[in-house]
Amino acid sequence: MRVKRYIVSALPEAVSMIRTDLGSDAVILDTKEVKVGGFMGMFRKKKMEVIAAVESGGAKPSEPSQRRSQPEVSAMVEQILQTAQRSGSATATATMEPPPAILPTNRGMQMAYQASAATQAQPVEPAQLRPTAPAADENRRLEKEQFIINEIRDLREYMVKLTKGQQELQTLSEPLLALKERMSLQEIDPAWIDRLLDTMKELEQAEGISLDHAETWRRAASQLEEWMLPYCFSGIRADAKVLHFVGPTGVGKTTTIAKLAAEYTIKQGRRVGFITSDTYRIAAVDQLRTYANILNVPLEVVFSPMDLPKAHHALGERDIILMDTAGRNFRSELHVSEVNSLLQANEPNETILVVSLTGKTADMVAIAERFKKFGVSKVLFTKLDETSVYGAIFNLVMNVELLPTYLASGQNVPDDIAIFDCKTYVRILLGEPAHE
Known part of the structure; x- marks a missing residue:
């Protein structure tokens, strides 16, 4: 058996040299990373040590046969393989100059380069084919090849997208x-x-x-x-007697309810009543009770859907009832259905989703889609004053088709809330024109 050691920069170099020196029947016994050169242990370069062997009397070295093209390999793979073939003829020794940096920095592309060159090194004549590998090795090889193809396809799509974006900017x-x-x-x-x-x-x-x-x-x-x-100018129905407010915790539902109650009682002279089912959050009931005492508004607390008929009966003489619900994890279907079970009323009613503009658009969309299944179609935006990014409103309205009702900004009751107006919102969204 002939055994030979190679010190190369990358595996494709060794594959080409092994075929030239030992022939197509040679096999690679071991590969490992080594460091060579340098001065007093410093500035050493990383290389790869490859040990190859061939049975004595094996096939003589032969010229690499023309590579077969695979239909699933893209044009980018073809280019990489051609580069690997050109680089394979370089002399690989410990003292040689490092080859030109043709490997891309992307790890997936480097794997594609190495594996593609190795694939090219396989002979095409049936007589020279070695016995088939075990099924496990074959599966690993196929998985690796598919991974390489997927990596190259993703990189190509990214490059096309990047090129398109650059061309668009130029126009x-x-x-x-x-x-x-x-x-x-x-x-x-x-x-x-x-x-x-x-x-x-x-x-x-x-x-x-x-x-x-x-x-x-x-x-x-x-x-x-x-x-x-x-989607604009929808507001809240004039004939709605019960308004349910739902949404995540911390978005300002209770404060918003107090603002609307003050507007209805002070500005419109309507008799308002409160219902709250927010018994999960500490002092949530006390907060709404404080607003109720200031505005001289009755408050009913419900702990389950069975308490709702009694609460509605107690507030039956009120012109409008505002109901506060608990902020829960609304990514959970169970929590959404739990809150939905509390939204019962025999009178005309509406449910308004309350979201904060300080949240992520993706989270708002996820919450909105949950409630859309239960017929919620209106949204109220809070904390306008705590952000300078307002695109979430446009995204939620246009992509989820929710109807905006109010914009709230600040803690002042009954101020800091206004009916949603498209012109005002677009002016805020665009800001002042850029200077020439």
Whole structure:
């Protein structure tokens, strides 16, 4: 048996050299990482030690046969394999200069390079084929090849997307670039940003003009208002006697209820009643009771759905009843159904989802989709004053199709709450036009 040791930068170099020196029947016995060169133990370079062997009297070294192309391998794989084939002819010794840096830094691409070169090294003549590997080894090889193909496919898709984005930036005027940046900072859904920019470019092309910053902002505001118009001006039904407020803990449901109660009693002269089922949070009942005493509003506490008929009967003479519910984990279907079981009323009623603008859009969407299953279609946004990012409102309205009712900002009762208005919201969303 002939055994030979190679010190190389990467496995594909060794594969090509082993085939040249020992022939196609050679096998790799061991591979490990070593450090060579340097000065007094410092500045040493990482190399790979490869031990290969071939049975005495084995096949003579032969020229590498032409590689067969595999239909599932992409053009990028082909390019990598060609690079590996060119690099395989380099001389690999401990004192040789390191080969050109052709390996990409991405780990998946490096694996693709190494495994692809190894695949290329296999002979194509049936007579030279070695006995088949065990099924476990074959499965591992197939899994590795599939992993490599998936890595390269993902990288190719990313590069295409990156190239498309760069080309798009080159075609946008300075005002449109500023608009895109503003929408991105506001965390508007990228699909809606692209749609808005396409609309603006079509306007420029149709009129044969280049819009300045002020005109770009004006027309963008008009377009956003047009998209949101079907969802605006819904408010709360005038004939609704019972209003249920649901939402996560900490979004300001109790304070919002107090603001609305003050508006109904002081500004509209309506008789208001409170119901609360928030018996989970410490002092939650006391907080609402404090507001009730200030506003001279009766309060009923319910612990289960069986207590609701009694509470509604006690407040039967009231013009409108505002019900506070407990903030729970609304990602759980069980908790949502538990809260929904408390939303019972024989009178005309509405349920309003309360969300905080300081939360993540993804979390708001998850909560909204849970309640949409139970017929909740209206939303109230709080904590407008605690953030400078307002895109979540647009995303929730346009993507989930919830109807906005009020915007709340601050702790002052009965102030710091206003009916949702599209024009006002879009003006806040866009801010002032960028300066030329």
